[in-house]
Amino acid sequence: MNGPIRMYRTRQIVRHDIAVELPQCMYTLKNIHPMKNGMVASTDHVSSSAKKLDIFDQNIMIYLRFQIQNNHNIPGMAELEAKQEDILKQLAELKKQIISIKSDLKISPVQPKKRCISSSMTTFSRTEADELPVIVINASPTNPPYSLEIVQRLLRNVITLIFSVHLHSSVSSLPEGTKQLEKALVNFSEQSNTPKVNVRLIWKKQYFDSTTELLVSHVPIRGEANLLRYLSRAIRSPLTYDSEPDCIEIDSLLDICYLIVRARTKTERTNLLQMLNKSLGKSQWLLGRGQASVADLAAYSAIKQASNASEISANLGKWFQRCETVLLCH
Amino acid sequence: MQKAKRHKRKRPKKAEKAAKKAEHRSLPAQNELVSQEDDVSAGKYGNLPLIRSDPSAIRRHFTYLKELDKSVANKTVWVRARLHTARARGKQCFVVLRQREFTVQVLVNVSDSVSKSMVKFSSNITKESIVDIEARVVEVPSGVAGCSQQEVELVASQIWVVSASVPQLPLQIEDACRPDKPEDEEGLNIRVNQDTRLDNRVLDLRTPTSQAIFRLEAGVCRLFREILTNRGFVEIHTPKIIPAASEGELMYLLSVTSKAQFLEQRTPNTHRHLTEFTGLDLEMAFQYHYHEVMLTIGDLFTEMFKGLRDQYHTETAIVGQQFPAEPFTFLEPPLVLQYPQARKMLAEAGVEIGEEEDLSTPAEKLLGRLIKAKYDTDFYILDKYPLAVRPFYTMPDPQNSRISNSYDMFMRGEEILSGAQRIHDPELLTERAKFHNIDITKIASYIDAFKYGCPPHAGGGIGLERVVMLYLGLDNVRKTSMFPRDPKRVTP
Numbered sequence: 145m146n147g148p149i150r151m152y153r154t155r156q157i158v159r160h161d162i163a164v165e166l167p168q169c170m171y172t173l174k175n176i177h178p179m180k181n182g183m184v185a186s187t188d189h190v191s192s193s194a195k196k197l198d199i200f201d202q203n204i205m206i207y208l209r210f211q212i213q214n215n216h217n218i219p220g221m222a223e224l225e226a227k228q229e230d231i232l233k234q235l236a237e238l239k240k241q242i243i244s245i246k247s248d249l250k251i252s253p254v255q256p257k258k259r260c261i262s263s264s265m266t267t268f269s270r271t272e273a274d275e276l277p278v279i280v281i282n283a284s285p286t287n288p289p290y291s292l293e294i295v296q297r298l299l300r301n302v303i304t305l306i307f308s309v310h311l312h313s314s315v316s317s318l319p320e321g322t323k324q325l326e327k328a329l330v331n332f333s334e335q336s337n338t339p340k341v342n343v344r345l346i347w348k349k350q351y352f353d354s355t356t357e358l359l360v361s362h363v364p365i366r367g368e369a370n371l372l373r374y375l376s377r378a379i380r381s382p383l384t385y386d387s388e389p390d391c392i393e394i395d396s397l398l399d400i401c402y403l404i405v406r407a408r409t410k411t412e413r414t415n416l417l418q419m420l421n422k423s424l425g426k427s428q429w430l431l432g433r434g435q436a437s438v439a440d441l442a443a444y445s446a447i448k449q450a451s452n453a454s455e456i457s458a459n460l461g462k463w464f465q466r467c468e469t470v471l472l473c474h
Numbered sequence: 475m476q477k478a479k480r481h482k483r484k485r486p487k488k489a490e491k492a493a494k495k496a497e498h499r500s501l502p503a504q505n506e507l508v509s510q511e512d513d514v515s516a517g518k519y520g521n522l523p524l525i526r527s528d529p530s531a532i533r534r535h536f537t538y539l540k541e542l543d544k545s546v547a548n549k550t551v552w553v554r555a556r557l558h559t560a561r562a563r564g565k566q567c568f569v570v571l572r573q574r575e576f577t578v579q580v581l582v583n584v585s586d587s588v589s590k591s592m593v594k595f596s597s598n599i600t601k602e603s604i605v606d607i608e609a610r611v612v613e614v615p616s617g618v619a620g621c622s623q624q625e626v627e628l629v630a631s632q633i634w635v636v637s638a639s640v641p642q643l644p645l646q647i648e649d650a651c652r653p654d655k656p657e658d659e660e661g662l663n664i665r666v667n668q669d670t671r672l673d674n675r676v677l678d679l680r681t682p683t684s685q686a687i688f689r690l691e692a693g694v695c696r697l698f699r700e701i702l703t704n705r706g707f708v709e710i711h712t713p714k715i716i717p718a719a720s721e722g723e724l725m726y727l728l729s730v731t732s733k734a735q736f737l738e739q740r741t742p743n744t745h746r747h748l749t750e751f752t753g754l755d756l757e758m759a760f761q762y763h764y765h766e767v768m769l770t771i772g773d774l775f776t777e778m779f780k781g782l783r784d785q786y787h788t789e790t791a792i793v794g795q796q797f798p799a800e801p802f803t804f805l806e807p808p809l810v811l812q813y814p815q816a817r818k819m820l821a822e823a824g825v826e827i828g829e830e831e832d833l834s835t836p837a838e839k840l841l842g843r844l845i846k847a848k849y850d851t852d853f854y855i856l857d858k859y860p861l862a863v864r865p866f867y868t869m870p871d872p873q874n875s876r877i878s879n880s881y882d883m884f885m886r887g888e889e890i891l892s893g894a895q896r897i898h899d900p901e902l903l904t905e906r907a908k909f910h911n912i913d914i915t916k917i918a919s920y921i922d923a924f925k926y927g928c929p930p931h932a933g934g935g936i937g938l939e940r941v942v943m944l945y946l947g948l949d950n951v952r953k954t955s956m957f958p959r960d961p962k963r964v965t966p
Contacts, residue, residue, distance in 0.1 A: 278815075280848055310805035312850060313783060346805060348850065359848060 279343045280359040281371070284350040285315055285322045287405055289368045291445035292345070293328050294471045295375060295383070298441075302381045304340045307332070314349035321448075322347065355405075368405070368445060369398035372438050383438050393431055394439045397423060401442035405450050413450060421460050428466065436471055444471070515592040518632045522606065525636065534606070539573040542623045547613040553578075553628070554606050554636065556680070558647065562597030569596060569630070570621060571607070572647075575682035575792055578623040580607060582630045592633065602639035602647065602677070608632035644674045651681045653796050668952060675957060675966055683796040686789035687954055690782065691942045693789075697781040698754050701774050707756065745950045746888060746940055750959035755935030757896075764869070764879045764895035765857075767932035771893065772808040772855055775883065779804045779853065782945060790946065799947025802852050802886075809845070809854040813877070816856055819844050830876060832863035842887015852944075857881045866910040867903060869895040883934070885944035893934020900924045
């Protein structure tokens with residue numbers, strides 16, 4: 145009756161469900177109270193009812209009505225439950241249908257991709273070119289994020305990353321490898337039908353362990369591995385691994401790549417490289433996959449930055465070659 | 475550290491002194507005159523006669539203070555420098571000499587060749603006097619604190635005053651040099667205020683900071699000239715006197731380097747405006763797009779900043795010691811943003827700027843901070859300003875009649891250059907001038923200049939003082955103008 149507390153009940157003093165007689169005055173005032181419910185809809189003023197009910201009678205009446213309602217509700221409830229059950233069943237069937245349609249569509253692998261493109265296309269093309277977010281990547285010239293080149297190529301059917309490169313005043317000259325990466329990123333031939341995102345790559349002396357920083361909001365995303373994680377989540381593409389069964393393994397491999405770049409000693413690095421080697425096994429790509437994943441990109445970049453050919457095993461060396469030929473040239 | 479050294483020296487000297495005293499006592503009848511004759515240092519100190527380029531005067535080879543280091547230890551040198559401070563302590567006198575931004579400590583102490591009266595004389599030389607000192611360079615392993623030449627000190631054997639200063643200085647150089655650190659509450663809090671400095675600019679210019687500022691300013695000017703000369707620009711000098719009726723900005727036109735001098739009644743009393751300033755302007759013809767010019771100017775700045783970073787880091791550091799500022803950062807190639815992008819960035823930060831509205835000074839500063847946070851650059855170019863906020867001779871954009879082919883360049887969030895493609899067609903120029911209600915007859919000569927064919931051109935101009943102020947992160951443009959002129963100051 146009066147809220148959820150059942151310990152006390154207060155008597156209802158005023159009834160609202162009584163038709164109110166309006167006074168026949170000279171003029172009527174506009175109702176300043178918005179209509180709250182049907183009961184007072186027709187009334188302009190709350191006035192005392194003409195038929196004065198005994199408060200005690202009133203209470204009894206309400207109590208009785210409540211009891212009756214409760215008793216009568218039980219069969220109704222059962223009906224309702226049955227109805228709900230039915231609806232749930234229908235929903236499950238609908239879901240099955242949708243899944244089957246989805247799997248039907250997946251038979252041709254181009255189609256879902258196209259859907260990806262079109263969906264991102266529609267979202268991007270609606271926004272004007274200058275309204276697109278400008279992504280800023282701060283990178284240290286001593287540890288260039290080589291994976292960006294592969295990312296740019298892999299995503300070219302989904303999104304075009306247009307790089308413009310700046311040299312920050314804290315750096316006076318660029319090493320050769322960095323210049324090559326810069327050239328490859330800037331000279332990338334863009335595809336006209338995909339949405340474009342402007343990325344500003346700034347070569348900068350980094351104060352935090354020469355890691356790469358990605359600036360999307362006020363707080364930078366540090367580390368190349370995290371940059372890749374962000375990109376794979378932000379853009380639905382072949383790189384996305386969230387729904388893959390081995391996403392945890394991919395994550396841990398990304399962490400290993402991060403550590404390879406940061407390793408201080410050679411032994412530390414060799415241990416980490418061995419873990420990569422183990423994961424590669426005899427398969428084409430890391431984690432025994434048939435297709436390259438984000439982990440391959442990160443590992444490629446980390447190895448290119450941190451170690452030389454003599455440090456990696458023959459198996460890893462072959463994989464590295466494969467990265468260069470397959471990922472960079474197709 | 476100095477005290478310890480002093481004690482070491484004292485021991486042998488005490489013996490000497492005792493011997494001298496014994497001598498004096500053995501001749502009790504001597505009067506004062508005799509005691510002066512007795513001065514072992516006579517002829518080794520005093521006031522030099524006025525140097526009037528007398529051909530018979532002796533010539534000495536002087537060593538610069540900055541050359542005094544370990545390599546000349548134990549050699550006897552002559553130096554001519556300013557007396558920065560002199561402090562007497564009994565039989566010793568510590569003198570600090572200053573030359574440009576370099577300082578060195580000189581010790582004058584009583585010895586068999588240096589008399590007590592010579593020490594007294596050196597301690598009484600007024601500050602800021604020019605002195606000639608002959609001294610032996612002595613290595614100080616523990617270093618001399620508070621001097622730029624920390625490796626060595628000088629032990630004087632002769633001291634001559636070349637040009638004496640008056641004893642009462644309107645400001646103390648030490649006070650004028652004191653670092654500006656508001657958070658440091660324990661240090662001495664004596665500062666010289668801006669007006670006192672400017673009233674006594676001759677003294678104020680002697681501080682290492684002022685020296686460094688003007689050397690850097692010369693560097694900006696030199697780099698500007700060098701870079702543009704290498705690119706094939708021709709330096710010209712334009713008239714400084716123009717008909718009063720012309721709009722202030724007109725005079726910048728068609729100049730490459732000019733000292734623009736004009737007294738403008740409405741010049742506000744702000745930290746960044748002066749009534750007289752040194753303007754470095756450039757105009758350039760282009761082929762198809764005014765971005766050719768804009769990016770040339772951008773590259774000019776990048777090269778200039780690189781020159782300042784690489785060649786003037788000592789000067790920057792000296793100024794930074796007194797007026798701490800974050801080091802100036804820039805990108806190569808410079809960051810170019812479009813006006814709508816800037817508006818969007820400001821809108822995200824909660825400042826709405828209308829589509830055809832100019833940026834207010836606080837908005838410009840905020841934008842500077844936003845860009846610094848995102849791109850970590852203190853220099854950037856803002857392109858495509860709305861036509862409505864630009865002067866009549868600015869070329870409108872071919873695709874959108876509401877925006878113009880104009881750009882502003884910023885350092886630390888303050889505008890340093892404003893430029894645009896100029897209208898080079900007399901008809902369009904007349905039309906635009908009429909639109910702005912400008913009396914055509916008054917600018918007839920300007921319009922006529924385009925009647926005989928003119929290539930498309932664009933340009934812009936910088937104020938030398940403002941660029942130096944912002945590069946160093948100083949708070950007032952008067953610090954970077956040697957003798958600033960504003961509505962309240964025409965002297966010195």
